[in-house]
Amino acid sequence: MMKRREFLIGSATALASGRAWGKRPDRAKLNRVGIMTVCFDSVLKTPSAPPDPKRTVEIMDFADMIAQRYGVHRLEFQHTDFFSTEPGYFQEFRRRIKKAKSQVNQLSLEFANLNISATDPVIRLEAIELTRSWIDHAVELECPRVMLNQGTLAPEVRQSAIETLKTMNAYAKTKNVFITMEPRWREDAKNVPWDVFVDVIKASGIRCNPDSGNFPDDASRAAALPIMYGMTAGSSHVKEIPGKFRAADGIRISKEAGYTGFYVIEARANNGPDPYVAVQSILDIMLANI
Amino acid sequence: MMEPPDQARLDRIAVMSVCFAPLLKGTARAGNPKATLDLMDLAGMVADRYGIHRVEFQQVDFPSADPAYFREFRSRVQKADSQVNQINLDFANLNVSSPDLTIRLETIELTKRWIDHAAGLDCARVMVSHGGLAPAVRQSAIETLKTMNAYGKTKNVSVAVDPANAPWETVVEVVKAAGIGVNPDCGNFPDKESRAAALPVLYRMTAGSSRVQHIPNKFDTAAAIKMANEVGYKGVFSIETSSRNSPDPHAPVKAILDILLANM
Numbered sequence: 359m360m361k362r363r364e365f366l367i368g369s370a371t372a373l374a375s376g377r378a379w380g381k382r383p384d385r386a387k388l389n390r391v392g393i394m395t396v397c398f399d400s401v402l403k404t405p406s407a408p409p410d411p412k413r414t415v416e417i418m419d420f421a422d423m424i425a426q427r428y429g430v431h432r433l434e435f436q437h438t439d440f441f442s443t444e445p446g447y448f449q450e451f452r453r454r455i456k457k458a459k460s461q462v463n464q465l466s467l468e469f470a471n472l473n474i475s476a477t478d479p480v481i482r483l484e485a486i487e488l489t490r491s492w493i494d495h496a497v498e499l500e501c502p503r504v505m506l507n508q509g510t511l512a513p514e515v516r517q518s519a520i521e522t523l524k525t526m527n528a529y530a531k532t533k534n535v536f537i538t539m540e541p542r543w544r545e546d547a548k549n550v551p552w553d554v555f556v557d558v559i560k561a562s563g564i565r566c567n568p569d570s571g572n573f574p575d576d577a578s579r580a581a582a583l584p585i586m587y588g589m590t591a592g593s594s595h596v597k598e599i600p601g602k603f604r605a606a607d608g609i610r611i612s613k614e615a616g617y618t619g620f621y622v623i624e625a626r627a628n629n630g631p632d633p634y635v636a637v638q639s640i641l642d643i644m645l646a647n648i
Numbered sequence: 649m650m651e652p653p654d655q656a657r658l659d660r661i662a663v664m665s666v667c668f669a670p671l672l673k674g675t676a677r678a679g680n681p682k683a684t685l686d687l688m689d690l691a692g693m694v695a696d697r698y699g700i701h702r703v704e705f706q707q708v709d710f711p712s713a714d715p716a717y718f719r720e721f722r723s724r725v726q727k728a729d730s731q732v733n734q735i736n737l738d739f740a741n742l743n744v745s746s747p748d749l750t751i752r753l754e755t756i757e758l759t760k761r762w763i764d765h766a767a768g769l770d771c772a773r774v775m776v777s778h779g780g781l782a783p784a785v786r787q788s789a790i791e792t793l794k795t796m797n798a799y800g801k802t803k804n805v806s807v808a809v810d811p812a813n814a815p816w817e818t819v820v821e822v823v824k825a826a827g828i829g830v831n832p833d834c835g836n837f838p839d840k841e842s843r844a845a846a847l848p849v850l851y852r853m854t855a856g857s858s859r860v861q862h863i864p865n866k867f868d869t870a871a872a873i874k875m876a877n878e879v880g881y882k883g884v885f886s887i888e889t890s891s892r893n894s895p896d897p898h899a900p901v902k903a904i905l906d907i908l909l910a911n912m
Contacts, residue, residue: 405749438750443757444795470751471741479676480708481740484758487713491757525714 383429387648391641392432392463392593392622393424395439398633405441417441418451421458427634428641431460434622437467437492448498455499462501463620464538464567464593467492474522475509482522489526493535503536503591505567511550511558523562536591538567541582543574552582559589566590569624570608571597583608587615596621598640599628605640609647621648653699657912661905662702662733662857662886663694665709668897669890676711687711688721691728697898698905702733704857704886707762718768725769732771733884734808734831734857737762744792745779752792759796759807767803773855774800775831778809781818793826806855812836816846820853829855833888834872835863843867844875851881860885862904869904873911885912 395402395417402420403413415423417439424430433455441447455462472485489506496504506526511519523537530537539559543549552573559566568586572595573579587594594612598605609621621644629636665672668690673683685693687710691703703725710717725732742755759776766774776796781789793807800807808829811819816837823830832850836859837843851858858876862869873885885908889900 405753440753441749443753469754470748472754478740479678479711483676483710483713484739484742487758487761488754491761 383645385429387645388429389431390620390648391430391644392434392620393428393430393637393641394434394466394595394622394624395420395436397623397625397637400627400633402439404439406438418454421455421460425458425460428637430641431458432463432620432622433460434464434466435462437465437469443491443495445498448495452499462496462499463622464503464505465492465496465499465501466505468507473507473509474519474526475511475515477515479518482518486522486525486529489537490529493526493530493533493537496535497533502534503538503565503567503593504530505538505540508539508542508550508555508558510548511554512548516554516558520558520561523558523564527562527564537564538591538593539564540567540569540595541572541586542569543572545574549574552578552586556582556585556589567594568612569595569597570605570611571595571599571603571624573603576603579603579608580611583611584615587612587617590617590619592619594619594621595624596640596644597624597626598643605643606647609644613648653909655699657909658699659701660882660884660912661700661908662704662884663698663700663901664704664859664886664888665690665706667887667889667901668693670897672709674711675709677708688724691725691730695728695730698901700905701728701730702884702886703730704733705735707735707737707739713761713765715768718765722769732766732769733886734773734775735762735766735769735771736775738777743777743779744789744796745781745785747785747788749788752788756792756795756799760799763796763800763803763805763807766805771805773806773808773829773831773857775808775810778814778819778822781814781822786818786822790822790825793822793828797826797828808855808857810836810859811846811850816842816850820846820849823853829853831855831857831859832876833859833861834867834869834875835859835861835888837867840867843872847872847875848879851876851879854881854883857884857886859888860904860908861888862900862907869907870911873908877912 398415401413402415421433469488472481476482492504527537541552541555566586566589568583596605623637623640625636625640670680671683671685672687674686694700694703739758742751746752762774797807806829808831810831810833830850830853887901887904894900
């Protein structure tokens with residue numbers, strides 16, 4: 359359960375942002391906003407995090423906390439957030455989500471050492487099997503999307519990666535769950551060009567999860583996002599990267615592309631040390647620009 | 649005239665796919681380009697050649713985990729009047745001894761998938777890798793095995809572990825605590841003393857199957873089978889050879905089969 363102190367901090371944040379003095383946030387706009395658990399990496403209790411008094415948020419309480427603090431009822435989880443995959447655990451989890459009148463927007467799957475770009479067919483089969491399990495869990499949680507990590511998509515594995523995605527997608531369709539991937543870019547990594555990424559999505563029949571922050575420069579972002587916003591499963595990620603990229607620009611591009619889906623907030627350490635404030639700041643940008 | 653082998657004894661014998669690794673094609677990793685035996689035909693070949701109707705597979709043998717593939721595979725096994733004795737699961741980087749809960753959960757999830765596949769193939773057992781069972785992770789490994797076993801029970805599929813790569817007493821302790829079975833392998837001991845001490849205990853804790861290897865310079869296979877007999881073991885003996893035994897994969901299988909038929 360959320361502690362009273364956290365609630366008061368949240369109220370103070372709302373006051374500081376000016377929301378408490380102005381008109382109530384537009385419910386229709388809030389309904390298009392989601393929040394990722396990764397925003398709260400520093401305070402969330404997760405299976406991989408050692409016990410730490412700074413970690414005060416239980417995954418079971420996450421939906422309540424987000425609904426009360428921000429009025430947001432869409433949530434996005436990493437598969438690594440969950441402490442169990444047993445039916446009883448997911449039943450209780452689903453009950454807590456419903457209690458907060460919320461919905462699981464997407465599950466992000468980041469399997470250790472298993473992804474569609476593996477050169478070993480056995481590893482790709484394990485990735486398929488584990489993805490199928492999580493598609494089943496998505497169904498248990500009434501979640502319409504799972505997002506995969508595409509790995510390298512290097513030329514020599516690209517075709518087998520596409521076939522692997524097709525197999526996963528065929529299963530997902532039987533469960534009314536979308537499979538998505540997001541463009542990824544890191545300075546220290548071998549990155550897949552965005553147009554290659556788009557080709558893989560088209561060839562495999564899956565969907566794109568545009569992430570406005572994951573581009574090396576404005577030119578590639580401006581070229582890619584209009585295409586990607588036309589290939590979604592109804593959801594996207596929004597980042598604000600000070601000095602590099604403004605979330606408002608990404609939202610503008612999406613609107614120009616006719617996107618009417620969800621915007622899910624992905625705040626990171628570069629948005630400030632307090633995750634609650636960081637999320638609020640991006641939420642304010644979104645409410646002003648959606 | 650030679651007497652035909654005793655069918656009751658043959659019915660207690662299985663052959664592992666690894667025995668024929670150099671000949672197998674149609675597997676996930678494709679294998680030798682000169683391979684001649686399709687994985688789909690393995691049960692038929694083992695039945696025709698040896699009169700054995702139990703075949704044991706590795707999960708990494710299968711090139712697909714799609715229902716249609718397994719339906720066809722099952723029909724080919726049934727056509728040979730055979731049965732899948734056990735599927736051995738050895739997931740890349742995943743096992744019950746991981747200190748990371750997320751990895752253990754992924755191991756559980758994949759094991760459940762393969763328990764479902766085993767049930768679909770009318771296979772009564774899966775064997776999982778125990779991953780070392782170091783003291784620091786032993787209790788969480790036991791809990792992980794319990795979770796797998798609880799699911800296995802709902803599908804009438806037993807979960808077993810191989811006593812290799814950990815002190816056998818530790819494996820016994822973990823198997824008892826988790827309520828699973830052990831898959832004794834007479835070849836997987838460092839010395840005669842540990843084999844003699846362990847096998848009588850292990851043969852009483854099986855999920856109905858065990859492994860038989862033949863490594864003449866290391867141990868006496870016939871003596872190991874006699875140990876199983878002495879403790880009243882009534883389960884399956886599954887033949888395990890490797891390419892190190894002979895350039896012809898059939899010869900070492902036949903050698904172990906002859907030892908089994910003479911000593912069961």
